[in-house]
Amino acid sequence: MIRCENLHVTFNPGLPTEKLALRGIDLCIPSGEFVTVIGSNGAGKSTLLNTIAGDIRTTQGHIYFTERDVTKLSATARTKDIARVFQDPLAGTCGNLTVEENMALAYGRGSRGNLSFALNNKLRSIFREQLSRLNLGLEDRLESEMGLLSGGQRQSVSLLMSALQPSTILLLDEHTAALDPKTAALIMDISSQIIAEKQLTVMMVTHSMRQALDHGSRTVMLHEGKVIFDIAGQTRANYQVKDLLNLFAQARSDGEELDDDKLLLDA
Amino acid sequence: MSTFAFLGTLEIGFIYGLVALGVYLTFRILDFPDLTVDGSFTLGAAVTATLIVAGVNPYLATLLGTLAAASAGLVTAWLNLRFNILHLLASILTMTALYTINLRVMGKPNVALIMEPTVLTPFEGLGLANMYLKVGFVAVCALIGGLLVAWFLNTQYGLAMRAVGSNKRMAQANGIVVNEKVYVGLALSNGLVGLAGALFAQTNGFADSTMGIGTIVVGLAAVIIGESLFASRSILVIVLSCIVGSLLYRVAVSMALNADFLGFHASDLNLITAVLVALALVFPKLRNEWKAKRAQEDTL
Numbered sequence: 001m002i003r004c005e006n007l008h009v010t011f012n013p014g015l016p017t018e019k020l021a022l023r024g025i026d027l028c029i030p031s032g033e034f035v036t037v038i039g040s041n042g043a044g045k046s047t048l049l050n051t052i053a054g055d056i057r058t059t060q061g062h063i064y065f066t067e068r069d070v071t072k073l074s075a076t077a078r079t080k081d082i083a084r085v086f087q088d089p090l091a092g093t094c095g096n097l098t099v100e101e102n103m104a105l106a107y108g109r110g111s112r113g114n115l116s117f118a119l120n121n122k123l124r125s126i127f128r129e130q131l132s133r134l135n136l137g138l139e140d141r142l143e144s145e146m147g148l149l150s151g152g153q154r155q156s157v158s159l160l161m162s163a164l165q166p167s168t169i170l171l172l173d174e175h176t177a178a179l180d181p182k183t184a185a186l187i188m189d190i191s192s193q194i195i196a197e198k199q200l201t202v203m204m205v206t207h208s209m210r211q212a213l214d215h216g217s218r219t220v221m222l223h224e225g226k227v228i229f230d231i232a233g234q235t236r237a238n239y240q241v242k243d244l245l246n247l248f249a250q251a252r253s254d255g256e257e258l259d260d261d262k263l264l265l266d267a
Numbered sequence: 268m269s270t271f272a273f274l275g276t277l278e279i280g281f282i283y284g285l286v287a288l289g290v291y292l293t294f295r296i297l298d299f300p301d302l303t304v305d306g307s308f309t310l311g312a313a314v315t316a317t318l319i320v321a322g323v324n325p326y327l328a329t330l331l332g333t334l335a336a337a338s339a340g341l342v343t344a345w346l347n348l349r350f351n352i353l354h355l356l357a358s359i360l361t362m363t364a365l366y367t368i369n370l371r372v373m374g375k376p377n378v379a380l381i382m383e384p385t386v387l388t389p390f391e392g393l394g395l396a397n398m399y400l401k402v403g404f405v406a407v408c409a410l411i412g413g414l415l416v417a418w419f420l421n422t423q424y425g426l427a428m429r430a431v432g433s434n435k436r437m438a439q440a441n442g443i444v445v446n447e448k449v450y451v452g453l454a455l456s457n458g459l460v461g462l463a464g465a466l467f468a469q470t471n472g473f474a475d476s477t478m479g480i481g482t483i484v485v486g487l488a489a490v491i492i493g494e495s496l497f498a499s500r501s502i503l504v505i506v507l508s509c510i511v512g513s514l515l516y517r518v519a520v521s522m523a524l525n526a527d528f529l530g531f532h533a534s535d536l537n538l539i540t541a542v543l544v545a546l547a548l549v550f551p552k553l554r555n556e557w558k559a560k561r562a563q564e565d566t567l
Contacts, residue, residue, distance in 0.1 A: 053440075079442035092440070094433035097426075098500070105430050108423050109442045115419075118426035145500065161441075 092158030106161030290486030306365025311461025336461020
């Protein structure tokens with residue numbers, strides 16, 4: 001379970017460039033729930049995700065994993081509970097290490113690295129088995145340098161890596177945005193499989209309203225650092241993209257139209 | 268080149284092979300260009316020589332010299348990580364400070380070890396000529412150092428260190444404590460360089476405040492020469508190629524100095540070094556260009 005209590009994040013406080021990125025987010029994601037987060041550019045989606053991951057310090061408010069207050073824990077310490085997949089396929093893996101070395105790193109997540117060999121045949125067979133799920137032929141390329149793989153392949157491996165260690169929370173940051181539609185669909189497919197299999201608590205930030213409605217069980221929209229609507233269950237099941245747009249317009253008392261082209265295009 | 272000169276070349280080559288291992292750890296593994304080594308080479312030599320003269324066991328003195336140099340690496344890492352000073356600048360600051368510290372450690376510009384016991388003393392009764400003994404000893408040291416570094420980089424801890432140098436964000440997302448790896452890496456690197464300094468002082472019979480000047484360039488030359496000759500993905504091969512690179516570099520330098528028709532003097536060493544490093548850097552690029560050109564011509 002992730003619980004955010006009155007989260008505030010301010011960048012460059014007291015300077016002319018001060019930005020109130022999050023302005024009081026209250027959000028509770030029960031264990032095993034898959035929440036999609038949408039919002040226009042600058043709404044605070046990525047800030048929220050990075051704050052939960054521990055990359056960004058909170059200015060005010062608290063974050064709890066289950067009942068444990070993790071507000072003061074570093075990003076590294078939070079990796080015991082959190083696995084992440086980044087938007088940039090290059091960010092989630094090391095280009096100049098091999099596929100198996102990258103997977104070995106993910107396999108050791110949360111445990112202290114010790115002086116035993118990082119790779120052995122037992123691990124290799126686990127990795128091979130995992131990679132074969134992708135149907136990309138990567139199971140025969142364990143010793144290839146990660147940098148030689150395509151963006152889609154790298155993102156697929158990142159996804160597998162996030163599930164190599166038991167974790168309770170998975171944070172997906174527009175993880176299909178940089179991929180072509182076919183690969184994006186494949187990645188989304190594998191994501192859903194892994195999430196269902198491991199019963200993860202998931203927060204997925206996305207730019208696409210379609211994707212937000214098609215996946216998960218609950219959708220939250222952020223605007224200017226606040227939650228402007230939060231739908232789930234039957235209401236959400238009946239929703240179409242245009243309903244989301246209407247809801248957005250209603251939620252904004254001044255009737256401001258959603259002006260983000262990308263949001264509309266992806267719809 | 269006489270046998271004596273050749274053995275001398277190999278001896279220096281193996282000693283600087285340890286320097287190359289250290290430089291490889293910082294430049295290549297951690298992506299942290301560290302110039303501290305110019306100071307920590309001398310520090311290792313200065314501490315060891317001073318302690319030996321004071322009557323300390325040479326092995327203990329060598330260990331302490333190595334640890335002193337390792338702590339110099341920690342200072343550089345601290346300046347960089349704690350205060351966000353650019354890595355290059357942080358290492359230059361430490362290197363500059365070490366020049367004074369080395370003079371203070373020795374109490375004078377140089378310490379002679381001519382009649383003192385050294386790490387070689389226990390082996391002198393074995394009937395091996397001194398010059399062979401020296402080469403053999405430093406060769407064993409360099410090879411053990413290389414094997415240990417290769418082993419280390421293949422452990423979970425070493426792999427985590429490689430990840431830090433390759434992609435900090437990924438490393439962090441996988442629970443790796445980035446700063447700790449940088450501290451340990453710099454300490455190991457400078458420790459190896461300090462050990463090289465300590466061995467140099469004992470095999471050559473002196474420690475001198477200026478002996479470390481240019482250490483970084485020599486180490487880098489060895490790493491780059493090794494890399495351009497042995498393109499491999501195996502850590503063991505890469506690490507051993509650093510040592511081979513150091514040997515080849517020394518052989519190339521002494522051939523250049525010995526070739527009468529070139530007319531070089533011993534004082535031309537720095538120019539030769541710079542030219543050799545430049546060649547080693549340019550060679551792989553030219554080779555790739557030739558290959559690309561030939562492939563293009565073949566398709567036409």
